[in-house]
Amino acid sequence: MGLESILTAAFLVPLLQTTLRSTTTLLLTALGGMFSERSGVVNIALEGMIIFGALTAAVSAQLLEAPYLAENPGARIWWIPWVAVLLAMVVGAFIGWIHAVVSIKYKADQIISGTAINLLAAGLPSLVLAYFYDNTTASKELVNRLPEWLGFSPLVYLAFALVPVTWYVMFKTPWGLRLRSVGEHPEAADTMGINVFRTRYTAVILSGVLAGLAGAFLSIGVLNQFVRNMSAGQGFIALAALIFGKWHPIGVLGATLLFGFAKALAIQLGGGDIMPPTVIEAFPFIITMLVLAGFVGTSRPPKAIGKPYEK
Amino acid sequence: MNRVWLALTSAVFLLLLAVSPWAVALRAFGGKGVLVTLWGTVDLYGRAKAMPDVSWLGYFTVFWVALALVAAVAAFLPEARARARLYYAIGLAGVAVFALEAYLFYHAVWAANEAALAAGARRPPLKRYSLSLGAYASILYSLFLLAVGRLQLPGGRALLVRWRGVIVPAVSMLLAMVAGAVVVWLLKDVKIPEEGGMLTYLTAKLDLVTYTFQLLFGPLLTASGWFQSLLIATPLIFTGLAVAFGFQAGLFNIGAPGQLTIGAIMTMLVGVHLANAHWFADLPDGLARAVFLPLSILAAAAGGALWGAIPGWLKARFGAHEVINTIMMNYIAASIFLFMIASNEYTFFGRWTLHMPFKFPGYEARSYEVAESARIPLMVNLFGFHQDASGTWTGALSWALPLALAAMVIAYVLGARLELGKRLLTALAVGVLGYFAGGFLPGIPMELSSKLASVRLNGAFVIAAFAVAFYNYYMWRTRDGYELRAVGMAPKAAEYGGVSIARKTILAMAISGALAGLAATHYVLGGGIDEYRLKQSLPTNVGFDGIAVALLGQNTPIGVFLSALLFGVLLTGGLQLDLQLGISRELVMMLQALIVLFIAAGGFLPRYFTDPILAAQAEEGAQGVI
Structure with a gap:
């Protein structure tokens, strides 16, 4: 395969599709992270939240479908993946709540708290998998994964639809204004009668919900099982996209599309002899670093980010 | 209440x-x-x-x-x-x-x-x-x-607060164990x-x-359990020190896995390819050992330092946060690692082919063997034991190492009135003398149990002990260390005092990376992954474990050492856990994560345990009562 083979429809169409799919995880996660960070709480735990979401969705869908499959091995039950998605969101919210309690109520270093959750996401899934499936690396493959509408999972449409929605919520509603004011100047917000703690709790939990959704997309949308470490750094890349996108929905969309494209390129070029796969796999990470170093110069984070609020 | x-x-x-x-x-x-x-x-x-x-x-x-x-x-x-x-x-x-x-x-x-x-x-x-x-x-x-x-x-609460460096980690540990108990209760x-x-x-x-x-705590009861725990603790000491070093300077180095990887690659390059190079073939064994062993160790440190310095520089120059950059560097290092040892031939753009000499032929992704001259001896060798043809370990327990250590400590303690540099040099010289004197003394002949000898605890542990000493010396006994801690505690005040924050950031990240890189000596030069090679199974995750080690040890040298040992014990016990109860060793990882979470939350203790100012007030106030 030479260079010329790249510029064909057979290569470009799947490339576009893969780009949209790999963007979805990043976009959902980054939009969620935006709420948390705009409210002044660094959320490095996004990676762990994705993993917990993915685990919950895969395991719950598999357990739900098991009795039906026992009767009819090809049973398709439409509500199972959706319940699994819902559960993944609930678990994501719970993880977000833990992060919120530790970093808002107990005023922990938010990065350490997030790292702890990521470490937890590296260890706990193995125990859960060992309990249900007697192995520590992957869950059982399931039949009832998310459906595809016109070639894409519904969550792909949802992710892109969420861009204008978050923009509206963040910049056109009173709640969005309060959220941003809490992240910029919590003392002033508090004086104005805004409950800083509650706003931050809501924001962090919301980011957990969206990251859990992204995880569900990975495990029962893209794949049909949970695989250990399946998020492979996408939570961190989403965080970088958030910074690159200047904490703004439109910017985040652009940044995640760029990273998604880099990842899709890596996948599409994977088998050929254009580039060794190990080199391509490093691309998104190198781009992230370049972006963070070079182009973000003018990007200004929320002023109160990372600082616990002392009433 | x-x-x-x-x-x-x-x-x-x-x-x-x-x-x-x-x-x-x-x-x-x-x-x-x-x-x-x-x-x-x-x-x-x-x-x-x-x-x-x-x-x-x-x-x-x-x-x-x-x-x-x-x-x-x-x-x-x-x-x-x-x-x-x-x-x-x-x-x-x-x-x-x-x-x-x-x-x-x-x-x-x-x-x-x-x-x-x-x-x-x-x-x-x-x-x-x-x-x-x-x-x-x-x-x-x-x-x-x-x-x-x-x-x-009176003074009871002040006493508690004064011991907060022990109480907060201990309470967090206890809470993590309770949570771990709940998980075991649910899952088994x-x-x-x-x-x-x-x-x-x-x-x-x-x-x-x-x-x-x-x-989990069982290894504490047997000698071989202690040995095995020290073996597992050795890399944790390095990565724990690396993270602690960053924390002291106000930096969070999550990049220890990547720094370890690059350190391992560098030490592989020197220990395998330089030391085996044909133009050194004529060197006498002793000389080759004296050259290549230190060189390989330094290469590990240099590789880690390089990989740490880059995010440090990016932060100093562009303000890019070190946390995300070190994470990205972990993934990049993993890619480089695979690139080097997974294959020897790569094609680019369908035209250019790159040939490399690093991968050992065969299915498994691994490097060539480290040259004899660059290998770190096992601890049992250092203590004077050798394996004979029948496989039993015999020899005389040599006095060299214990005597050297004792002499060094005594000289250091006695030299309290000397200037610090002289004191250290004297201690080192006396230690070397003690080593040789101990070598001439007749040892105690004994036979090692095969269980003890099978634990491949190697000289990297000694390097780790020296790294702990270095950390203590550098952070609390030198001007550079003082300035680093000043930057960590109050960057603005430090800058006002004339410290260049940019330079300190790069320096701190480089040294932190070097400490993480040294962990590679254990794995590659010391045969920590069963062979004297760089293998795909290089457990880079110990870099993340270092976070828990540093936090549990409260960033103090002795604390890092003890908490590394504790995790070594738990991980060793985890093997038995898997074997006997069928509970995955990942339980220990979960405990680590919970310990980090709970310590971050100050062990859920009252604020005067975690907030330095409130703590000082609590101590002061109580003294007034007496």
Whole structure:
């Protein structure tokens, strides 16, 4: 395969599709992270939240479908993946709540708290998998994964639809204004009668919900099982996209599309002899670093980010 | 509030005493045992051939209930000194009664065993007996009462706050263990005899949880367990120091895995390819060793330093946050690592082919073997033991290493009046003298047990010990270290004082990276992954474990060392856990994560434990009372 083979429809169409799919995880996660960070709480735990979401969705869908499959091995039950998605969101919210309690109520270093959750996401899934499936690396493959509408999972449409929605919520509603004011100047917000703690709790939990959704997309949308470490750094890349996108929905969309494209390129070029796969796999990470170093110069984070609020 | 806590603790204690196994008379492989409880023995094993006579155990219950009652009444005494005296008295009584109970239990077990042997049994029927949760609860409760007694006196709270460096990690550890116990409780079921009721089930569950932690801490009881724990602790010491070094300078280095990887690649390049290069083939063995071993070790440090310095520079120059950049560098390092050892031939754009000499031929992704001259000897070799042709380890326990160490410490302590640089040099010189003097002394001839010799604890542990000493020296005894800590605590004040924050950031990240890189010496040069090679199974995750080590050790040298050792013990015990109970070793990883989470939350203790200013006030205020 030479260079010329790249510029064909057979290569470009799947490339576009893969780009949209790999963007979805990043976009959902980054939009969620935006709420948390705009409210002044660094959320490095996004990676762990994705993993917990993915685990919950895969395991719950598999357990739900098991009795039906026992009767009819090809049973398709439409509500199972959706319940699994819902559960993944609930678990994501719970993880977000833990992060919120530790970093808002107990005023922990938010990065350490997030790292702890990521470490937890590296260890706990193995125990859960060992309990249900007697192995520590992957869950059982399931039949009832998310459906595809016109070639894409519904969550792909949802992710892109969420861009204008978050923009509206963040910049056109009173709640969005309060959220941003809490992240910029919590003392002033508090004086104005805004409950800083509650706003931050809501924001962090919301980011957990969206990251859990992204995880569900990975495990029962893209794949049909949970695989250990399946998020492979996408939570961190989403965080970088958030910074690159200047904490703004439109910017985040652009940044995640760029990273998604880099990842899709890596996948599409994977088998050929254009580039060794190990080199391509490093691309998104190198781009992230370049972006963070070079182009973000003018990007200004929320002023109160990372600082616990002392009433 | 204090009374509520006291009442709550007493209630939990009495409850535990009532339902948990007090001791285990016999433990079979796989966890089934004969449980001794206050209300009788429960034989989950089913084939016990002898039982200890523990009918006396029930009588002591009266004592413990009385103790808890007295403790509750004591809280209402009006005078502080009287309260304190009473708590001390009942606390000491508790400790004494616990000792008596323990003695009686072991005595009963031995008596039962002797009786069985006299009756013709070939082996003692009761084995792997131990105290259990109920007994642990009684001694802990007694110690708790003693602590409550101290708290009644003036300055009690200040004392607690002064020890916050120990109390916060200890409480976090305890909470993590409780959470771990809950997880084990949920994930692992027990089988009880059919006639057993709810109480038996509860006891069996508590026994399972207790046994889980007994297994985890089990390596502390055997010499080979200690060796194995030190082996696992060695890389953790390096990565823990790396993270702690960053923390001291106000930087969070999550990049230890990547720094370790690059360190491993660099040390592989020097230890395999430079040391094996044909133009050095004529060097005498001793000289080659003197050149290539230090060079390979330095290469590991240099690789890590490079990988740490890049995010440091990016932060200093562009303000890019080190946390995300170090994470990205981890993934990039992993890619480079695979690129180097997964294949020797790569094609770019379908035209250009790159040939590399690093991968050893074969299916597995691994490098060539490290040259003999660049290998770090095993600790058993350093202590003067050698393996003969039949495979047994014999030799004389050499005095060289212990004497060198002792001489160094003595010289360092005696040289308190010397200037620091001279003091260190003197200590080092005396240490070398001690090494040679010890080499000439006749050693103690002995034979090593094969179990002990099979643990591949290597000289990297000595390097780790030196790294701890270096960290202590550099951070607290040099101007650079002082400035680093100043940048970490109050960057603006440090800058006003003339410290260049940019330069310190790069320096701190480089040294932090170098410490992480040194962990590679253990894996590649010391044969820490079974072979003297760089292999795909290089466990880079120890870089993340370093975060837990640094936090649990509160970034102090001795703390990092001890918490690395603790995790070494837990991970070693985790193997048994997997083997005996089928509980994955990942439980230890979960404990680590929870410890990090709880320490971040200050162990859920009051703010005056975690906030430096409030802590200082708490100490001051209490001194005023005295």
